[in-house]
Amino acid sequence: MQDDSGLQSVLKIPSVYALSQELSGAHRWRKKFIREMLRPVAGDKLVDIGCGPAQMLDWLPAVRYIGLDVSEAYIESAKRKYGARGKFLVGSTSTLRGHELLRDVDIVMCCGVLHHLDDDEALDLIGFAHEILKPGGRFVALETAWLSGQGRLSRWIVGQDRGKNVRTDSNYHALVAKYFSKIKIVPDLHPLRIPYAGVVMECSK
Secondary structure: OEOOOHHHHHHHOHHHHHHHHHHHOHHHHHHHHHHHHHOOOOOOEEEEEOOOOOHHHHOOOOOEEEEEEOOHHHHHHHHHHHOOOEEEEEOOOOOOOOOOOOOOEEEEEEEOOHHHOOHHHHHHHHHHHHHHEEEEEEEEEEEEEEOOOOOHHHHHHHHOOOEOOOEEHHHHHHHHOOOOOEEEEEEEOOOOOOOOOEEEEEEEO
């Protein structure tokens, strides 16, 4: 579930969304995510679920990138800026199952997607990731979370997020454990310039 009412609706505009991410420090968090957990190398086949305007490509090496998003506006923005660097598909993990491009993948990533989905939707995404990964491939996700030791202001800000299915680190673990047995979860109580909290999950097939 996602709240796009009121002021939240402007975040559906790709340029506004990208600016909000820069101001909050989310881009810095994503760079750390790429460096420490995603660890892609040139030539990897990488699927980005919920790619948005695909700004992750600014920090990725020469991977074989495929971005998926349900928003046509985000995908069109990604094609305009990064059309020469990847493939971009409009759709969800349900509607894109079986697509010829989505096979034998080295890395499936998703950033800030699962907390917009209920448990059934999240499990569909995780199952999709497991299906398209080659043996030894990895599913790596960065998510907003409720964490032990999280401050009151951080909890309030997380509560204002558009995604209405924020989970604890143990809740996220329970979801990915339905499909993956090799799981690493790293919590972060200070990922952004503003008070916030999140986790990074690395799951190997």
